[in-house]
Amino acid sequence: xxxxxxxxxxxxxxxxxxxxxxxxxxxxxxxxxxxxxxxxxxxxxxxxxxxxxxxxxxxxxxxxxxxxxxxxxxxxxxxxxxxxxxxxxxxxxxxxxxxxxxxxxxxxxxxxxxxxxxxxxxxxxxxxxxxxxxxxxxxxxxxxxxxxxxxxxxxxxxxxxxxxxxxxxxxxxxxxxxxxxxxxxxxxxxxxxxxxxxxxxxxxxxxxxxxxxxxxxxxxxxxxxxxxxxxxxxxxxxxxxxxxxxxxxxxxxxxxxxxxxxxxxxxxxxxxxxxxxxxxxxxxxxxxxxxxxxxxxxxxxxxxxxxxxxxxxxxxxxxxxxxxxxxxxxxxxxxxxxxxxx
Amino acid sequence: xxxxxxxxxxxxxxxxxxxxxxxxxxxxxxxxxxxxxxxxxxxxxxxxxxxxxxxxxxxxxxxxxxxxxxxxxxxxxxxxxxxxxxxxxxxxxxxxxxxxxxxxxxxxxxxxxxxxxxxxxxxxxxxxxxxxxxxxxxxxxxxxxxxxxxxxxxxxxxxxxxxxxxxxxxxxxxxxxxxxxxxxxxxxxxxxxxxxxxxxxxxxxxxxxxxxxxxxxxxxxxxxxxxxxxxxxxxxxxxxxxxxxxxxxxxxxx
Ligand SMILES: Cc1cc2nc3c(=O)[nH]c(=O)nc-3n(C[C@H](O)[C@H](O)[C@H](O)COP(=O)(O)OP(=O)(O)OC[C@H]3O[C@@H](n4cnc5c(N)ncnc54)[C@H](O)[C@@H]3O)c2cc1C
Ligand SMILES: Nc1ncnc2c1ncn2[C@@H]1O[C@H](COP(=O)(O)O)[C@@H](O)[C@H]1O
Numbered sequence: 401x402x403x404x405x406x407x408x409x410x411x412x413x414x415x416x417x418x419x420x421x422x423x424x425x426x427x428x429x430x431x432x433x434x435x436x437x438x439x440x441x442x443x444x445x446x447x448x449x450x451x452x453x454x455x456x457x458x459x460x461x462x463x464x465x466x467x468x469x470x471x472x473x474x475x476x477x478x479x480x481x482x483x484x485x486x487x488x489x490x491x492x493x494x495x496x497x498x499x500x501x502x503x504x505x506x507x508x509x510x511x512x513x514x515x516x517x518x519x520x521x522x523x524x525x526x527x528x529x530x531x532x533x534x535x536x537x538x539x540x541x542x543x544x545x546x547x548x549x550x551x552x553x554x555x556x557x558x559x560x561x562x563x564x565x566x567x568x569x570x571x572x573x574x575x576x577x578x579x580x581x582x583x584x585x586x587x588x589x590x591x592x593x594x595x596x597x598x599x600x601x602x603x604x605x606x607x608x609x610x611x612x613x614x615x616x617x618x619x620x621x622x623x624x625x626x627x628x629x630x631x632x633x634x635x636x637x638x639x640x641x642x643x644x645x646x647x648x649x650x651x652x653x654x655x656x657x658x659x660x661x662x663x664x665x666x667x668x669x670x671x672x673x674x675x676x677x678x679x680x681x682x683x684x685x686x687x688x689x690x691x692x693x694x695x696x697x698x699x700x701x702x703x704x705x706x707x708x709x710x711x712x713x714x715x716x717x718x719x720x721x722x723x724x725x726x727x728x729x730x731x732x733x734x735x736x737x738x739x740x741x742x
Numbered sequence: 743x744x745x746x747x748x749x750x751x752x753x754x755x756x757x758x759x760x761x762x763x764x765x766x767x768x769x770x771x772x773x774x775x776x777x778x779x780x781x782x783x784x785x786x787x788x789x790x791x792x793x794x795x796x797x798x799x800x801x802x803x804x805x806x807x808x809x810x811x812x813x814x815x816x817x818x819x820x821x822x823x824x825x826x827x828x829x830x831x832x833x834x835x836x837x838x839x840x841x842x843x844x845x846x847x848x849x850x851x852x853x854x855x856x857x858x859x860x861x862x863x864x865x866x867x868x869x870x871x872x873x874x875x876x877x878x879x880x881x882x883x884x885x886x887x888x889x890x891x892x893x894x895x896x897x898x899x900x901x902x903x904x905x906x907x908x909x910x911x912x913x914x915x916x917x918x919x920x921x922x923x924x925x926x927x928x929x930x931x932x933x934x935x936x937x938x939x940x941x942x943x944x945x946x947x948x949x950x951x952x953x954x955x956x957x958x959x960x961x962x963x964x965x966x967x968x969x970x971x972x973x974x975x976x977x978x979x980x981x982x983x984x985x986x987x988x989x990x991x992x993x994x995x996x
Contacts, residue, residue: 471906473877493864495898498857498915499880502868505835511956512835514863533861533962534753537760538767541960548956600877600909604893609901621994627756645989646996657919663901670901670917678994680985685756699992701985702971708759717988718971719981729982737986 401546403434404483405456406491406500408470412447414438417492417554419455419561424490424554427519428527433457434490439478441468449587459587466597472499473599480507482590486549488527493553494669501553510549513542517558522546535687536710555688612664614648620677621647624667626690627654628683628704628723635660638682641727644734650674652684667693674698682723686711703727743796743887745787746850747820748841748870749780750802751811752860765961776811779856783916785923786885787854788819794887796851797821801844803828803837812939817930818923823939826947833955834862838869843947845874852892853913857881864915871913879908880915 405421407414418436425434436456438449441463449461462478483489485508491497493515505512511527517539518530525547532539544550616622623642629635635649642649649665656666667674668690675696682703684690691714694700702715705722712718719726753760753772761768776784787798799822800815802808812823828840845853855867857880864880871878883903884895896904897917908914944951974981989995 472880495881495896498864499868499878499896502834502838502865503872503878506838506869506872512865512869513957514834514865528960530965531863534755534758534760534767535860537755538762538962539965540962542957543960544957600912601879602907604905604907606898607895607903607905609903620996621989645994647994653918659922666901669899670897672900676994678989678992680989680994699988699994700971701988706759707973708761712971712973715971717985718973719985720973721978721981726978726982729978730985733979733982733986 401429401432401549402484402487403428403432404460404487404489405434405436406479406489407436407438407448407452408492408494408496409438409440409444409448409451412444412451414448414451414455415492416561417494417556418452420556420559421490421492421554422455423559423561424516424519424552427559428488428522435460437462437479437482437489439464439467439470439475441465450584453584453586457586459584460590461587462594463589463591464594464597466599469603470496471599471601471603472496472503473601474597476500476504476507477597478594479504481594483508485509486547488546488550488552490552490554493555497553501551505551508549508551510551511544511546513544513550513552515555516552517555519552532688535685536713537685537708557688557692610664612662614664616648616650616665616667617672617674619648619650619674621645621680622650622667622674622676622678623647623680623682624650624652624684625655625682625723626652626684629655629660630683630724632658632660634724637724637727637731641731641734644731644738647680652687652690669693681711681715682727684711685709686714743790743794743851744849745791745796745798746845746848746853747780747784747787747798747800747815748802748853748855748866749784749800749811749815750777750856750859750862751775751804751808752777752862755860762962762964765963767962774807774810776814777856777859777862779858779916779918781815781923782918782920783854783856784815784818784820785921786916787852788924789921790852790885790887792819799824799848799850801826801841803832803840805830809939813931813934813937814926816934816937817926823937825939825941826943827941828944828947828949831959833957833959834865835869835957836955838866838873840944840947840949841866841870842873843949844942845870847947851910853911855913855915857915857917867913867915874911874913877908877912878914879906879912881917882914883917883920885914885920 858864886893
């Protein structure tokens with residue numbers, strides 16, 4: 401059984417998940433050397449392969465002009481063409497993995513285990529992994545029969561990227577030298593194994609997210625509200641607090657979905673990445689897509705009425721309270737502080 | 743345009759504290775509702791058929807308890823519902839296979855699913871498409887109909903949008919926020935209370951007896967967590983004082 405890692409890359413640079421997938425692969429088989437699969441076209445593909453070759457002892461390069469933009473339907477055809485049946489294929493559980501992986505598993509006749517946060521054991525033809533359900537409130541063990549192979553999507557950030565392969569693999573400087581050279585001994589070109597690629601879904605272009613009225617990515621303090629704010633009219637409660645603190649209001653996705661705040665205020669994978677010093681999470685449960693938008697290790701204070709809310713597992717300080725009652729108290733304190741400061 | 747929307751009844755997690763009972767979750771007093779993503783999908787299907795023409799069918803794979811979500815979505819405007827009963831504890835791949843068997847009988851132009859179920863993992867839509875050999879796009883947050891094909895916007899990282907053209911028939915998984923789902927009152931639900939909802943089993947769907955699933959859930963648990971948050975105690979005023987002090991100490995206040 402071989403383990404493959406699908407490498408996402410942009411402008412010739414592999415994504416952070418490239419190293420995390422290698423850590424996940426080691427959990428499946430500590431001895432085996434996972435193979436990186438890199439698809440794409442032209443100079444960007446070459447650069448991505450060269451970078452992957454610094455991390456993985458073997459890289460399969462799949463080049464095709466149709467793969468210049470990663471259209472999941474075409475990538476699927478390419479991966480199905482090159483990967484031997486019975487393999488385990490890893491990829492990140494993100495906007496691309498969600499697009500590609502379920503159909504890939506079907507076409508490979510393999511088991512599909514999505515959004516894996518831990519791999520516990522591989523015994524014989526069974527793989528036991530950990531997933532989370534209900535927004536992280538509970539976890540579950542899933543057992544997959546991998547005798548016909550498996551596709552796993554791995555939650556970004558869940559596996560700590562270990563040392564790159566030259567450090568671990570013992571081939572040290574020599575391998576690194578090889579990888580840096582004009583031709584990489586450990587890159588295998590598999591492009592010829594892929595036939596004509598035709599898609600019923602065609603990529604047309606991309607539009608960048610709109611910039612908003614305020615830039616939440618540059619604030620030292622964010623008063624962030626989630627579905628716990630309950631009604632549009634209650635947004636004012638958070639805004640009053642933010643004003644008294646000299647801070648800005650940000651939010652989780654449901655607040656934007658309901659059109660109570662603009663998209664530019666959303667923190668998370670499909671919103672902004674923020675790096676405040678202090679993050680006040682009010683009525684936010686702590687879903688991973690939300691937390692992934694918090695960088696730079698801010699001091700996280702969570703206010704939630706549910707003492708079991710997952711956010712309390714990652715927060716530094718927790719307040720169990722109804723935010724509609726607690727935020728006004730906080731606003732009063734902030735105003736008092738302002739007065740005494742004057 | 744004939745549109746099929748796949749809907750699932752799930753515990754409403756934002757209103758529930760999920761607790762364990764043995765190795766399952768405690769289900770007695772959970773509040774169930776239609777999966778949030780699926781509600782957006784039904785609304786989107788209704789808007790398409792209202793602006794063009796056509797009909798929306800809602801379908802769920804489940805048991806008798808699940809019929810209520812079909813009624814709710816029919817009260818929104820879906821003309822037909824179907825309950826597919828194919829046994830308990832099905833994994834995502836098995837659910838997709840049942841939906842594929844149903845879809846093959848129906849002459850649908852378009853199938854919508856939610857991006858994910860609250861107790862699921864964003865897999866059923868993509869698997870269904872692959873089983874039907876139809877094109878698929880996930881995370882769709884806008885659709886424009888253009889004759890025999892669609893223009894779809896996918897929401898990718900950072901809220902960027904990826905635009906694709908996709909041939910019909912196809913499967914799309916719908917992201918929250920694509921529209922504002924209409925309100926459904928008790929009256930609306932009463933109006934569709936008598937509409938018959940066919941219940942189909944594996945035999946009616948022409949499916950062979952059970953092929954065992956490749957993936958099974960072994961039970962729920964609450965993971966041992968790290969240090970967790972320091973929980974503040976005391977009156978609201980005392981806790982608020984402490985929060986102010988911490989915000990200042992950690993550099994949040996100027
Ligand atoms: C592909 C994809 C991308 C996504 N991207 C993002 C993203 O970028 N950002 C994002 O935030 N989400 C994103 N999500 C959604 C994410 O999975 C969660 O659904 C979302 O983060 C939940 O938001 P929430 O915590 O506000 O709501 P919920 O999970 O509903 O939590 C509400 C919380 O409020 C508490 N509460 C309720 N009432 C009160 C009260 N009166 N006082 C105090 N507490 C109260 C509840 O106990 C609960 O913990 C994405 C999902 C997908 C599938
Ligand atoms: N039992 C089911 N019956 C009908 N549709 C389902 C079922 N399970 C999942 N789906 C559909 O597939 C989507 C994704 O679910 P999941 O892959 O379980 O996260 C949901 O939003 C539904 O549209």
